[in-house]
Each structure stands twice: as structure tokens, then as C-alpha cells.
Amino acid sequence: MNDRYSFLNAIHFKDIEFLYNKYKENPNSIESSWSAFFHGFDFGKENYKNIQNVIESKDIQKEFLVYDLIHAYRKRGHFFTNTNPILQNRKKHIHSLDLMNFGLSEKELDTYFNVGKLIGIGKTSLRNIIHHLKKIYCGSIGIEYMYISDPEKIHWIEKWFFKEKLQFSTEEKKFFLKKLNEAVTFENFIHTKFVGQKRFSIEGNESTLPALEEMIEYTSDRYLTEEFIIGMSHRGRLNILSNFFEKNYSQIFIEFQGKEYKEKNFSGDVKYHLGFSKKRKTRKGKYIKLNLVPNPSHLESVDAIVEGITRAKIDITYNQNTNKIIPILIHGDAALSGQGIVYEVLQLSQLKGYKTGGTIHIVINNQIGFTTNPSEGRSSMYCTDIAKILMSPVLHVNADDVESVIRAIYFAVDFRMRYQEDIFIDLLGYRKYGHNEGDEPRFTQPSLYKVISKHTNSYELYKTKLEKDKIVSHNDIKNMKKEYENILNVKYHEANHIKWNVLNSFLEEEWKDIPIVFNNEEILKEVDTRFSIEKIIKISHKIFSLPKEKKFFRKTEFIFRKRLEMIKKELVDWSMAELLAYGSLLYEGYHIRLSGEDVARGTFSQRHAVIKTEKEEEIILLNQICEKQGKIQVLNSPLSEYGVLGFDYGYAMCSPHVLTLWEAQFGDFGNGGQIIIDQYISSGEKKWKIRNGIVLLLPHGYEGQGPEHSSARIERYLQLCANNNLFVVNCTTPSNFYHLIRRQMKLKFRKPLIVFTPKSLLRNTKCLSTIKDLSTGIFQEILDDPYVKKVNKITKLIFCSGKIYYELLNKREYIQDEKTALIRIEQIYPLKMDEIKKLIDKYENKKEIFWVQEEPENMGLWSFILNKLGGIISFKLIAPSESSSPSTGSYPDFLKIQNKILKKAFF
Structure with a gap:
């Protein structure tokens, strides 16, 4: 027997009974694998008998060897899945799930073991146990969860996955195919109509579209969810806007055509950064609100914005009911693992003033970041490893298997609603083209893109499956494609006859009574x-x-x-x-x-x-x-x-x-x-x-x-x-x-x-x-000198802003200066220039005008003041000399610098 299992020789019934009694008192008082083992049984007398059956088995060591195998599948099964549609390389250092590594052999395959009860299939053969474990842990979904410290949560996760596999209706399968067709056809249409333009296509992760559709369907029906706040970067954004948010196709085509905005006060942004809000129907006729938050190329910056919007709506609109609104963050794999804002936002997720009832994270995993391979872009094994700081479950899913993707969505929603915590879905796909459609990926990843160029997309794979299962016919597919292509063509021709681009505002309903003001x-x-x-x-x-x-x-x-x-x-x-x-x-x-x-x-x-x-x-x-x-x-x-x-x-x-x-x-x-x-x-x-x-x-x-x-x-x-x-x-x-x-x-x-x-x-x-x-009183943008008694005595004007005013005031009082007026600019922008001119004109006998600041010459307000007023007012600057550091670290030096400023101001 393998030496690492030799401890089992010393295990007796009393030892296990002792551990079990300790577990009943406090699950955290014993080693985690034993805690998980005992938690695998339901509580109650009947299940205590199950434990006794295992303990009193004739071959107790074999029972525990099989248990160790079960535990290994739970903990490491995700390493041995078929979740990667284009690459099948396995980490060499990972201990395999071969029987020999657990002190077992093929001779025991038909031996029955009581520990089968741990995975919900009763006493059964080792062959059946392994078959069941592979089906649960090593299929198109790989799940990481055994680092979770709460045994009840582990039990709930396992119970969810042990239940019968979801069966989708014919109509549902046809709908999934329809959405995959839209995802692929939309990208092909733009590719041919707007040659060479960036669109950051969704191709390689097309299943994101039906996944989002099914999420809103499931949550609105089962949990009565009314609103979603979604943040995502540019990969697949236009496809999601058109085919999920139902943004008018002609508006998107106008943006590709680069037409000018009718409203000249707005510069707009590139089309794949824009936000959008829409109230739309689910398939069952329920109205839900969808919001896609605008996002710059600082990809993960939107995460914090999404959480803040969601929390505001929880506080103001939904009376603290977190089931009514769900934040969804759609990440890229490289950005998720590379940008520190992700960690900051995750640390907010369970804090009193910042929690939002749990976020559903979906990773569009292209397995590349621009031209950077995962081995160059992160030290962790998975891009989602940051989820472990919250002990959030992670599902790694083959993005080509649309039904597994939908199953992962159901799990994510159920987990979020039950525990009000974050959950991660890692959709392993690929990127069909380069970083954008004009980029050449074979410069840097020739082998990878050789594989991708030959890979069949998820639409074709699912279409073939449904045809084989006689769910759709060739004519069904032909009509579906033709109908959608006709819609795109009609909207394309409409766009050609529209003169102006329009910037769709975001969250318009919330701001309907608040104007935008520029003048x-x-x-x-x-x-x-x-x-x-x-x-x-x-x-x-x-x-x-x-x-x-x-x-x-x-x-x-x-x-x-x-x-x-x-x-x-x-x-x-x-x-x-x-x-x-x-x-x-x-x-x-x-x-x-x-x-x-x-x-x-x-x-x-x-x-x-x-x-x-x-x-x-x-x-x-x-x-x-x-x-x-x-x-x-x-x-x-x-x-x-x-x-x-x-x-x-x-x-x-x-x-x-x-x-x-x-x-x-x-x-x-x-x-x-x-x-x-x-x-x-x-x-x-x-x-x-x-x-x-x-x-x-x-x-x-x-x-x-x-x-x-x-x-x-x-x-x-x-x-x-x-x-x-x-x-x-x-x-x-x-x-x-x-x-x-x-x-x-x-x-x-x-x-x-x-x-x-x-x-x-x-x-x-x-x-x-x-x-x-x-x-x-009222707010005063400019403060005149309240201590000047005789305006005609003033020969020097000192303009300043902030704390330096009081130091100038103290100095003036100390030397009993009556010729200098101190004027404070309180509102720096927008600057009330007319009021400044009036004040200057008020002091008719002025000979000198100074700008005084405590910041170095190359910092503070001076450059701004000179730019705004230098053409009409002759200022002289009094400030510390320019510096690459804002301030000295020596207090005596600081005093010298401040005193020098004050001395210059009055002498």
C-alpha cells in the first residue's frame, strides 16, 4: 500500500466515533477533509447508522481509500475536465486521479462500497462511483469549491451538482441555437460591411449571449428580479448591445459609419465603450431593466462603478431587497488577473456600506491578453484564482458547450440568491481574430492560431447536435438565418439614410428632471x-x-x-x-x-x-x-x-x-x-x-x-x-x-x-x-479683503487661494501693513473673471499685483491663473522655486520656505 495511506492501519471505530462527536460539537474543530467527510451525510439517526455502516465495514481501509478518491475528485477534478475547447494540455505537476495513486486497482472496480452514499448514489461499485464522479467533476464544467470553510455551503454545492442533470425543452434548445446564430451572423455581417474596422468580436465565446438571455429569464421568473447592472469591457460588447440589450442595429451601423453627433456639446466615445439602458421583455413577457455601464479602456475600472450603482438602487429603489437587482461583471481573463481594482472591489463585497447581495462574475476567457500568453500574464494557475480570497466558488466551463454554460448560469444564480455572495463563471473559449480585427495574431501566437483557424464555432457544433437529435431541420436553420440577415440588411439601409449620430444617454429615467447645463x-x-x-x-x-x-x-x-x-x-x-x-x-x-x-x-x-x-x-x-x-x-x-x-x-x-x-x-x-x-x-x-x-x-x-x-x-x-x-x-x-x-x-x-x-x-x-x-449668506466665489478700511491707500494686491491667506494675514498684522489687500479666489473653476476684474478696478491706486502660493512654482494654481488671467492682468508670482517633489521632508526647511514666501509678499 502507498505509504501515505498507512495511517489508516491505526484507525479504529472509537477514533472515528471520537472525531464524529467532535464534528457534531463544532465542524471547524477537526481537520477540514474529515469535516467534509462527515458533512457528506445528512444529520439524523438514519445517517448516523450510515456512518456506522462505513466504520464497521469489513474492509475499513478500502472504504477510506475510496473516500480519499472521492475527496480528490472534489478538490482536483477541475484539472481533468474537457473545459478547454482548443487546448488540452494538463499541468504536469498535478497528481492524477488514477486508481494506483489511491492504493486502489482495477480489481476493486466491481467491489461495492458504502461511501457511495457520500455522493448520493448509495452503496455501489467503485466503477459506478468513478463514473458518477467523472460526470459531476470532469465534464464540460469543472468546479472549484473545496477551499470553502463552511461545510453547509460545501454540502449545498454538492447537492446542487448531484441532482439530475438539467433537461432543456425543444423550444429552449431552438432558442439557444437562435441566439448563437445571431452572435455569429452579426459579427460576419459587420466583418463584410465595415471591412477592417475594430469591433472586438465575441467569436470564440458566442455562448455568452444565450447565457445572459437565460440568466434574465431564470432570475425574473424564479426570484422576481427586476433589474440588472452590467459592466463589461469591449470584447463582445457590440454583439451584446444589439442582440441582448436590443439596441437598434441602425444606430450601431451609424456609429460604424462615423457620422457626426447632432448635439455638439458631447464628444461621444468609440462605439464599444458606450453605455445603454433598456426596459425589455423576457420570453415569458416580464419586463426587466437592463443597464450596460459605459466603460473606458481601463477595463476593470467599471467594476467599482457597477457596484456603486447597484448599491444606490438597493438603498433608494428596492428597499434593501437584493433579489430585485443583480450586478453582473463580464471580465476578460487577462484583465481579471492583472488589474488590482478587482481585488479592491472584491474586498468591498461583504462590507456593510458597500455590499450588493453578491455579484455574478462571467469571464470571457480568450486565453490570451492582446499578445500576451497566460504564462506571461499571471503567476496563478487560473485567471479566477482571486475568487478564493472570498472563498467564492468558481465554475470553469467549456464555452463551446452551450447547455453546460446555461447550467453554470443556473447554479450561479441559485448560489448568489441563497448566500448573497459573489460567484465566478470562467467561460473558456478563444479569440477568433487578433486583439482587434485589424491585428495579426500569428506574429506572436502562430501555433495557437493555427488551431483556432481550424476550430468549428459553437453555433456550428450546436446546430449539428440539434440536427442529429432531429430537433431542427435544414429548412429551420435556413429560415432562421435568412430572417435574421434580412433584419440586419433592412437596418443597414436605414442607417444609410440617417444624417446624424445620436448619443444615447445612460440611466435617463433616473435623471429625467435634471438638465445638462454648459453655459x-x-x-x-x-x-x-x-x-x-x-x-x-x-x-x-x-x-x-x-x-x-x-x-x-x-x-x-x-x-x-x-x-x-x-x-x-x-x-x-x-x-x-x-x-x-x-x-x-x-x-x-x-x-x-x-x-x-x-x-x-x-x-x-x-x-x-x-x-x-x-x-x-x-x-x-x-x-x-x-x-x-x-x-x-x-x-x-x-x-x-x-x-x-x-x-x-x-x-x-x-x-x-x-x-x-x-x-x-x-x-x-x-x-x-x-x-x-x-x-x-x-x-x-x-x-x-x-x-x-x-x-x-x-x-x-x-x-x-x-x-x-x-x-x-x-x-x-x-x-x-x-x-x-x-x-x-x-x-x-x-x-x-x-x-x-x-x-x-x-x-x-x-x-x-x-x-x-x-x-x-x-x-x-x-x-x-x-x-x-x-x-x-451665500456661497462666494471670490472674497474681497474684509479688513481694508481705505481703498485709496491700497497700492498692492495679493491674490491667493486657501490656507496661505491666513499666514499672509498674520504677517500683514504683524508688520502693520495697510497698503496691501488680500483677495481670495475660493472657486477656482469655473472662474468668475468679471468679478476679479471689478475687484482690480476697485483698487484704483494699485501699483503691483501678485499671485502668492505655497506650492512650488510648477504646481498649484499659478499655471491656471496665468493662462486664464495673464492676458488681461500683469501678475508677478511669489512661490517656492519649481520642484519635482511637492514639499520638503524637513520641518525647519519648510519654515524657511514659508517665511521666504511671506517676506517676498510684503517687502
Whole structure:
């Protein structure tokens, strides 16, 4: 006998009984394979007898050898499937499932074993056991699941796969063939009509189309699902848009023809990046909503957006019922394993403020990434190995076997609905052409493409099968093809007579009452953000008074006591103004979502929107203002910028009446989410006609804390500004920040708002506002010098933005300068140029105008200001010299640099 099984010689009934009793107390208290073994039996007296039958068997060692074989099929059967339609190479180092490796031989094939009960076929021969195991684990579907720690979940998975194989009706099989025909014919039609144009065809994974069709059919019928949010990259996107989303074929053909957009305010995007929303019928006549989220070439960036949209709809539309809506992410194999955003999004999947009831992941596995082989593109065995961090099951499926693909879909849906967790389907197919249809793949993969060129596609394979089974006839197939080709031809000719391209907007229903605004007059129009003093004071007492019956940390009590004392003096600091802005909006019925690293307390211990008792009970006083108020979610996020910012952008994408804010721990870390900022926040409206009102809070300011805790890189955001696409603001007073936040919801339109927020100013004794400022004021884009008494005395104007103002103010007071006026630009974009000109004209005796900033000369606002105002105003710059690093790491050096700026400003 193989040495590795010699331990069985020492196993006795009492040993196994002991293990079984331990298992009953706690399944996790014993080794996982024994736990799985015992869980294979149902609980109860009858099944305890089954165990005894196994234990008391005459050949106990053989029983356990067969059990070990069963366990190996469960754990490693996926290595020995026929899931790969074009390649059959096996990993050489993987231990095979040959009998000899388990201390068994062909002599035992007809011997009956009790362990057959473990796989639901009763006491039977080893031959039958192996046949059954191969059918379950080594067919067109290979399943990975034995790393799951929950025995009940393992049992449910096995029970699902052990049941009788799904039998599809004649009509269903004809429908699958119809969809495969559409997938193939659509690609061939475009290939001939638009020669050489990129389309990123679905060929090699055509079964994705019937899979999606069957998913919506199954979920809407069995689980009453009403909506799907789908994210996918370009591979197969046009086919899915036309044949699943039912986007008008003529519209797609217009996009291939490259016709101009009728609306000149939108640049549009390439056709295989565009989003689409559609309400359509299932085959059984149920209406469902389908949404395909716009996606740039940063392939997996859409994952976070999809989850955010889904969560918003769960919160707002579906009253927390996650069965009503399902997020579907369709990945490419190379992108799934190569892009870190996947990991970030998966880590959000079970968190309170971010979970969406489980995502169905479908991998269109082409087994190549552009020109890169899997062996060059990842270190893991499978592209789906990241699923194991969540202990999500993975199904590897032969994409040529459409019925197995549908079966995998049913399993994925049932698992998601039962456990509210993610599930992965790896559709192993191929890519018929190169990365795009003009690319030559034989430069880099000549052997692979020799195989692919001779491979029969899934439509032809399934057609042959159905013809052989006499389900369809030659005439049926001929008529089906002709009917679909006629539709394509009609739509092609229609497209030739349409003059303009039209940019289909995404989530139009959700934004029907919110206009898209571009003109300066509307963008810069003053907005009424007033709120009565009486209500502000009332809200203040609600949100700054700790519950008397609870015990809090001494410093927490001090902070809240100080806030109440300031309210008595009718003063507010920055953090109070922020909380009062939220409180006033909540009072008016708006909902708020505040998310980011450490936002509950605040990075600088300033916010305390969530307070904890000594027993760590969480209290959000903002949710206790009045009966019919809106609700605020305050969510500490994982240490992630890319994933969380994408999620919150997605949340804001379909919730225009919710104030959605994302805060970076330090503004410098915003660059971790740069792809979301570049590809979505700044350009989504122009490319995809998407509106979004997300607010980014980015702490910014030079306090000698080093290069990574100084600059939020204001200059980068300003480079992204054009066509009134963003608001970029750097406030210096609590009241202006208060009105800014209120303005964001009072606007008739929505634009992303980038706010550079303070650090040291949070506790600066001069950075205070009155409650009257909050009540009667408005947001001011430009702040004139409030301390100038005699305008005709002013000979020097200093323009600045942000914290440097207070340092200039202190310096001016110290040297008793009365000739210099300090003017603050609070809203940097869009810039109120007319108001700046008026202010300059106001100071008639000015001789010099300076721009002062604490950022190095090649950073900060200077380049933007010079570009916008340099032609009409003669500025002189005062700033640290240009630098490749935002700031020095030495505090004494920092002080020298700051003092040098201040000295230059006044002497």
C-alpha cells in the first residue's frame, strides 16, 4: 500500500466515533477533509447508522481509500475536465486521479462500497462511483469549491451538482441555437460591411449571449428580479448591445459609419465603450431593466462603478431587497488577473456600506491578453484564482458547450440568491481574430492560431447536435438565418439614410428632471442656500448634545461641550459648519452618503459624525434631528482610493437627490483613484452624456508634514477642467464651505465638486464664522479683503487661494501693513473673471499685483491663473522655486520656505 495511506492501519471505530462527536460539537474543530467527510451525510439517526455502516465495514481501509478518491475528485477534478475547447494540455505537476495513486486497482472496480452514499448514489461499485464522479467533476464544467470553510455551503454545492442533470425543452434548445446564430451572423455581417474596422468580436465565446438571455429569464421568473447592472469591457460588447440589450442595429451601423453627433456639446466615445439602458421583455413577457455601464479602456475600472450603482438602487429603489437587482461583471481573463481594482472591489463585497447581495462574475476567457500568453500574464494557475480570497466558488466551463454554460448560469444564480455572495463563471473559449480585427495574431501566437483557424464555432457544433437529435431541420436553420440577415440588411439601409449620430444617454429615467447645463450664465448663477438661524440652533443642539444616559470617552465629552459653548457665542468652526450643512440638508429631506478612509471620526479628529460610547456603541446624532428627515450614511472605507472612489461615483451616478461625498485621508492620496477621476469624473459628461454630483473632499495645505501630506495636486484637477465640467473650490471660511455643500444640492443641475479642504485651519482661531453667516449668506466665489478700511491707500494686491491667506494675514498684522489687500479666489473653476476684474478696478491706486502660493512654482494654481488671467492682468508670482517633489521632508526647511514666501509678499 502507498505509504501515505498507512495511517489508516491505526484507525479504529472509537477514533472515528471520537472525531464524529467532535464534528457534531463544532465542524471547524477537526481537520477540514474529515469535516467534509462527515458533512457528506445528512444529520439524523438514519445517517448516523450510515456512518456506522462505513466504520464497521469489513474492509475499513478500502472504504477510506475510496473516500480519499472521492475527496480528490472534489478538490482536483477541475484539472481533468474537457473545459478547454482548443487546448488540452494538463499541468504536469498535478497528481492524477488514477486508481494506483489511491492504493486502489482495477480489481476493486466491481467491489461495492458504502461511501457511495457520500455522493448520493448509495452503496455501489467503485466503477459506478468513478463514473458518477467523472460526470459531476470532469465534464464540460469543472468546479472549484473545496477551499470553502463552511461545510453547509460545501454540502449545498454538492447537492446542487448531484441532482439530475438539467433537461432543456425543444423550444429552449431552438432558442439557444437562435441566439448563437445571431452572435455569429452579426459579427460576419459587420466583418463584410465595415471591412477592417475594430469591433472586438465575441467569436470564440458566442455562448455568452444565450447565457445572459437565460440568466434574465431564470432570475425574473424564479426570484422576481427586476433589474440588472452590467459592466463589461469591449470584447463582445457590440454583439451584446444589439442582440441582448436590443439596441437598434441602425444606430450601431451609424456609429460604424462615423457620422457626426447632432448635439455638439458631447464628444461621444468609440462605439464599444458606450453605455445603454433598456426596459425589455423576457420570453415569458416580464419586463426587466437592463443597464450596460459605459466603460473606458481601463477595463476593470467599471467594476467599482457597477457596484456603486447597484448599491444606490438597493438603498433608494428596492428597499434593501437584493433579489430585485443583480450586478453582473463580464471580465476578460487577462484583465481579471492583472488589474488590482478587482481585488479592491472584491474586498468591498461583504462590507456593510458597500455590499450588493453578491455579484455574478462571467469571464470571457480568450486565453490570451492582446499578445500576451497566460504564462506571461499571471503567476496563478487560473485567471479566477482571486475568487478564493472570498472563498467564492468558481465554475470553469467549456464555452463551446452551450447547455453546460446555461447550467453554470443556473447554479450561479441559485448560489448568489441563497448566500448573497459573489460567484465566478470562467467561460473558456478563444479569440477568433487578433486583439482587434485589424491585428495579426500569428506574429506572436502562430501555433495557437493555427488551431483556432481550424476550430468549428459553437453555433456550428450546436446546430449539428440539434440536427442529429432531429430537433431542427435544414429548412429551420435556413429560415432562421435568412430572417435574421434580412433584419440586419433592412437596418443597414436605414442607417444609410440617417444624417446624424445620436448619443444615447445612460440611466435617463433616473435623471429625467435634471438638465445638462454648459453655459456660464447658468453655471455661475447665484443659488439661494439660506437657512433660518432658529433652525440652525435647533439642529446644533440635536447634533452637538451627547445622550446623557450614555458614557463617553472624556475627550469626546470635551469636544461636544466646546461645540455647544461656541453655539452660545453664535460661532462655528470648520467641522461644525460641515456637520450643520449636512444637518440642514437632512432636515430638508435630502439623504447623504459620506464615505472614505476614517471619515466617521475624521482624519484630523475633527468630525465625530459617528461617536462611540465606552462600550463602543455607535451613535449618529445627525440621524436624530427630526421625524421626517433624510438619513446619512457615514462609512469608514477600506484603505482603497481607486475602488472606493469608483464605488461612490457609481452611487452618485444614479442618485441625483443624494449628496454623495468621498473623502481622501489626505488629498495627496487622491492620485490613487486617478483613473476614476480622469476617465469618469472629469470626462463622463462629455463622452457619455452622464451627469454626476459626487463631491471629493481632499485635505490640502503645507504644514511641514512632508511630500505625501501637503499637496492634493490642485494643478492636475485644473488641467482636467473645460466646458464647465467640474466645480473646483478651495474655501477659507466655515460659512463658505457650509454654503458650498448646500449649493451642491440646491443647483438645478449636477456637476462633480472637487473641494480642497483644510488641515491646520480646522483649529485656527481665525478660521471661524458666525451663525448669521450660515443663515443669511451665500456661497462666494471670490472674497474681497474684509479688513481694508481705505481703498485709496491700497497700492498692492495679493491674490491667493486657501490656507496661505491666513499666514499672509498674520504677517500683514504683524508688520502693520495697510497698503496691501488680500483677495481670495475660493472657486477656482469655473472662474468668475468679471468679478476679479471689478475687484482690480476697485483698487484704483494699485501699483503691483501678485499671485502668492505655497506650492512650488510648477504646481498649484499659478499655471491656471496665468493662462486664464495673464492676458488681461500683469501678475508677478511669489512661490517656492519649481520642484519635482511637492514639499520638503524637513520641518525647519519648510519654515524657511514659508517665511521666504511671506517676506517676498510684503517687502
